[in-house]
Amino acid sequence: MHPDWNRIFPDADHRWIMGLRRTDALAEYFADADATRSVRAEREHWLAADPEKYAALLPEAESGLEETVELARELGAVIDADQSPFEQLLSLGRHWELDFVLMHPGADGVFRPMGGVVCFPSSWALRDKLAQPMVFVHEPVPNLNSVLGRQIDTFLTKQLPGEAWRRENWSLARDGNWNHHPSRPRIRLDATISAQDVWIRLEHQLLLKLPRSQCVFFGIRMDVVPLQKVIDDPQAAKRFARILSTIPEAAADYKGFATARSALIKLLDLPTR
Ligand code: HEM
Numbered sequence: 725m726h727p728d729w730n731r732i733f734p735d736a737d738h739r740w741i742m743g744l745r746r747t748d749a750l751a752e753y754f755a756d757a758d759a760t761r762s763v764r765a766e767r768e769h770w771l772a773a774d775p776e777k778y779a780a781l782l783p784e785a786e787s788g789l790e791e792t793v794e795l796a797r798e799l800g801a802v803i804d805a806d807q808s809p810f811e812q813l814l815s816l817g818r819h820w821e822l823d824f825v826l827m828h829p830g831a832d833g834v835f836r837p838m839g840g841v842v843c844f845p846s847s848w849a850l851r852d853k854l855a856q857p858m859v860f861v862h863e864p865v866p867n868l869n870s871v872l873g874r875q876i877d878t879f880l881t882k883q884l885p886g887e888a889w890r891r892e893n894w895s896l897a898r899d900g901n902w903n904h905h906p907s908r909p910r911i912r913l914d915a916t917i918s919a920q921d922v923w924i925r926l927e928h929q930l931l932l933k934l935p936r937s938q939c940v941f942f943g944i945r946m947d948v949v950p951l952q953k954v955i956d957d958p959q960a961a962k963r964f965a966r967i968l969s970t971i972p973e974a975a976a977d978y979k980g981f982a983t984a985r986s987a988l989i990k991l992l993d994l995p996t997r
Contacts, residue, residue, distance in 0.1 A: 727926055727949060729960035732892050737970035740871045742879070743891045744931070750888060753930050753943065754799050756821055763821045763902070770843045770903060771817050777905065778843045780850050781813050785839030788826040788939025789813055795934075795941075796820070817841030825850065827880060827940040835880040835940060837861065844902040844946040846895045846925050847910075847980070866974035885935035893927040896981050896988070900948050913984035919991050922951035955992060965992040 734741075747753070758764070770778050781789065786809050793803050793812055801819050803812055816824075825840035834857045842850040853861045858876050862868045883889070897904065898911040900923045913922065930943035954960045968981075968989050976982040 727947065727953075729954065729957060729963070732894055732926065733960055733963040733967055735963050736966075738967045738972075738975070740865075740868050742872060742875055744879070744889045745891070747888050747890045747930070750795075750932070751799060753888075753890070753928075753945070754796075754820060754822070757945075758821055764818065766902060767821070767841075767843045768818050771814055771841070775810075775814060777849070777851070777907070779810070779813055779817055779839075779841045780854055781810050781839040782855060784828050785826040785939070787937035788828055788934055788941070789839060791934040791937050791939065792816060792824070792826065792941055813839065813841060817843065822943050822945040824944065825853075825942040827942055829881070829938055833881060834858075834877065837942075840942075842944070844944075845905055846893075846897075846927065847904050847906055849906055864978065866972065866978050880931075880940050883931065883933040883940060885933050885938075888930060888932040891929050891931075893929060895925045895927075895979055896951075896984075897923045897925055897948075899923065900950070902946055902948055913981045913988075915983055915987050917984050917987050917991075919952050919955055920950070922988070922991070924949045924951060924954065951988075951991065961992040965989050968992070 789809055789812060793816065796803060796816055796819065803815050803819070807815065823840070823842045823844055825837045825842065827835045828838045829835050836855050836857055837850070837853050838855060840850055858880070859869050859873050862873065896913060898913050898917065898921055904910065904925070926947040926949060928945040928947065930941070932941040932943070934941055954964055968985055973982060976985055981988060
């Protein structure tokens with residue numbers, strides 16, 4: 725999947741945006757993109773090593789899981805119906821290259837993560853977010869709730885059955901590892917970075933309302949791209965530099981590049997241009 729940098733880095737100052745667009749290309753979203761199968765091998769590794777850390781299923785999410793298994797079967801997966809719900813969840817987690825969270829509305833109508841498989845999180849843990857409202861889930865993101873909190877809840881409630889939407893999210897890292905669970909060791913970005921030290925973590929997200937259970941299937945397809953790819957694309961580099969230079973300090977700190985901001989902008993804005 726070649727990243728559409730113009731969409732990922734809008735030609736504007738930084739702001740938190742919904743950035744949602746309709747899609748009907750479900751088969752394409754779920755299809756394997758990695759011919760080497762190393763992404764699935766890594767998922768298998770983490771799910772075998774510590775299933776309770778990377779997968780979770782509350783009873784409220786079993787109806788959503790059932791519909792997700794049906795969807796997977798329609799897309800060609802073989803999932804053994806005799807397995808327990810948690811085993812079926814793990815099978816899905818190994819079968820797909822993508823992570824997913826099953827969002828269910830409570831009696832109050834508010835959607836909460838009630839299960840899923842997240843092997844490649846960008847510095848968060850599924851277990852910490854389980855059964856919590858979105859306002860809690862997004863609480864660590866400075867100012868996100870005040871700007872988008874209400875819109876996000878309204879979107880999840882009003883989304884029509886069968887409707888699918890996509891959006892992208894980016895973050896930066898100093899290693900190309902896919903699993904950034906908070907329990908894993910991490911090297912921080914700082915002023916000493918050079919281009920080959922930096923990776924962009926691109927999340928291709930999917931929000932699909934499953935018709936029977938009213939569950940919102942939230943897909944997160946990770947793509948880890950060297951910063952050099954953006955440096956090599958002058959228009960993308962210019963837009964990214966503008967976003968980096970206008971992001972508020974608290975947000976830069978949350979995203980882990982506050983002390984690397986100037987160095988990043990310098991890398992993107994090489995004098996040779
Ligand atoms: C329609 C909806 C949504 C929008 C517009 C949205 C937007 C965002 C944004 C802008 C960030 C900040 C990421 C960054 O820039 O580094 C974020 C983080 C995050 N979002 Fe969402 N999001 C949406 C739906 C969801 C859903 C359904 C979940 C379900 C679990 C979710 C879970 C998270 C998590 C776990 C984080 C990281 C929070 C942390 O660091 O602890 N989001 N989201």
